[in-house]
Amino acid sequence: MKSRLHLSIYCFLISCFSIQAQDFINIKGQVVDQETKEPLAFATINLAGRSRGAVSNFLGEFNFNISNSSENDTLIISMLGYKTYKLAINRIPNPSNLTITMLEDIVMLNELVVSDKELTAKEIVEKVIENIPNNYPTRPYLLNGFTRAHKMECDQYVSLYEANFDLYGRGYNSKSKVGYPEKIYLNEMRASNKVDQYMVQPLESNRNPFVALGHINDVLLKSFSLNISRNTYHLENYTTLNDRLVYVIITGKDHGPMRPNNRMYIDVDTYALIKVDYEIDTPEGEDWNPALYKGSTIGLTKDSLSFKVKRVAKSVQFEEQNGLYILKYTNWFMSGIIFNSESKEDLCDWGAQFEMMFSNVILDNVERPSKKRLLKPKGRTDPKVIPYNETFWKNYDLITEFPLNEQIEAGLSKEIDLETQFRERAKKGE
Template identity: 25%
Template sequence: MKNKSHLLTLFLFCLSIIGNVNILSAQSEATPFTEIKGKVVDSKNKSPLAFADLVINNSNVSTITNSDGEFILKIPNTSSKDVLVISRLGYEKKEVSISSLTNGIKIKLEQAITQLSEVEIDTYKNAKTLVLETLKKKSSLYNNDKTLMTAFYRETIKKRRRNASLSEAVVQIHKSPYNSYKRDGIELIKSRKNTDYSRLDTIAMKLQGGPFSNLYTDIIKYREFIFTAEDMDLYNFSFGEATQINNNMVYVVNFKQKENITTPLYFGKLFIDSKTLALTSAAYSLNVENKELSSQMYIRKKPRKVDVYPTETKYMVNYRTQNGKWHYAYSNISLTFKVNWKGKLFNSVYTLNSEMAITDWEINNTKFAKVKENIIRPTTILIDKTSGFSDPEFWGEYNIIEPEKSIESAIKKIQKQLKRT
């Protein structure tokens, strides 16, 4: 069985202080777009709906709601007569005319009621067989052209509930065909950061891999990071209650490692379109019961007097279809670690979150340059790479995922707390 540590690697080291980098927010006076802020909620209980897809019809412009159901969508002026399509797993698709959108709009989605026919129930009695069939579909159902994707990436590190580091970047993904074994390439276009570790702790935590970590959650393209051929027999697969997405019936397959397996493996749910057998989304976690082994999968470097181990891990990936082909659209990774200093009474808890959303894409069969100053590699640490790529005026032109709190307000809150202490 292969080591899964390359899916997301945590890099730790000792340091005394890292200074602040101020972030300015500015927008060009003449903007070729209109910015709309809003929220997507359940029509009955009014609860916010996280990770809902918002796509302008007949275009590649899109965004995704955050954990509070909020979104910011920057709509090109040329799309003023188009339609915004809102969809989410388990809910009926909704279409809203762009001209009717107003700031602060609350979009309500109706829950989808799914009833399986006897034919649909009997088609796949074995959940593992269904998963294997889905994994075989990458050459026929997924985009097999070289694609240039524009993506927004955010990386956040919190100590308990306090933000310690926030980084954002716009990247271009040189996505290789799904039927190719060639790895994808990522080019850093613009980035900004605001980091203040001083007085928060003498441990600095950094994510190694940056946008690659999220890209590798693409199970169809990078099956080997979670379901190697050898690993399939180490899992139990079972059917969950079916649901709907975009008015299509979706199989839900639960998976977890067998009880006699001690090596940390993943557990979660796969959502598979019943008609095409395409993987539409997945939500899964790593089994971290074995602290020592799970720690080895994430920790690359740490001080000798410190024990660091994960207490919770969450991964999510969404796919989108266009022109009859599926492609990677969004992923979110959340990792919680406990840091114990030997000889100290209290421990520290850190949460590292990274998310990446595709905001635009186009077929581009040109060759990807191998040597470029702004190419990101799987070993890149984003917050170290961002110097020289911060351009305040640039950030007005891209759809972003609205965070729970803005970078500016989060850092101000940290600074106020530091002054109090």
């Protein structure tokens, strides 16, 4: 995935950090295209027969730990459009320095015999909407999730937020308020102190990672890619996922000076939307500020500083479990440039990323969590702060498997270590 920005300064949920504990085998590396050698984002890396694993970041990097008892297991790397890669753990000479090369698996349209081959791309999308009650939970469900959100300005990380939470939904066929169709119940959280940088408007106004969740799920809201009245559709080709045939449909609509790149991946047999990748980049020589573009002056922050949005990207992935597709991973990423609105001089980059991974779904006899833990939506303000449970975070399996990137930790710990910051933020109740 290409970008004119130096993406290497941005660190994502699954990133490089070595664990010295003897109880684990560190599995770390990069997933690349076999022909082009370009990194592959959002590849799924896990062990055979297990649902938990890693998802490669925008640079194709992944990093997670497994127990020593798993040395006889098989590592499986799967990604839409590529042949599944399998490798025995005990045959890997250096599991902390892997390069996984994936072979493309694109099936041309004229090579297939598909029962509904005569359907147009729009008709396929209409069938996705029609089959939502068959493919997604229609009764109350409960998902446990982990989120990590971080922001950067001028090569300096300015904030970090992590939380373990429960997501309660009424079902995909229920009528819900757009924006907050699911309720968030906070279990544990921790946050760094805020670094006194510029804090341009996008970073100030997007403090709450759960707000992004409320707008990102196309299937639940029947929005974005599934907004038939506003989109155009084109069937690009077919691909496979775990040996199952998948439609690849390009979605487009007018975004003013921005040009969208939106792909939908739809199971041929079930018409389930299993993945959406959405990306918009500023064309060469153009700048885009969503606030100023609409004629507002909200983009102005401190003194004569303003911002440009250069890239917006999102990814939503579902995982099939017992015949239903369950939300597995979401990502929302923005980046741009801080500039002087008077001199028009570019100063430095800014970026923000919100990632969530879900596990432990409950679909039967679901009980709504206690209202005491309910996170009431407060627009874009900071989410609720609760006491810092150091013991929980020390033993939390996802933190063990997906340790915080050392660049983020070092960047935020220049004056005060992160553990002290977590305690201080909790005491302040900010």
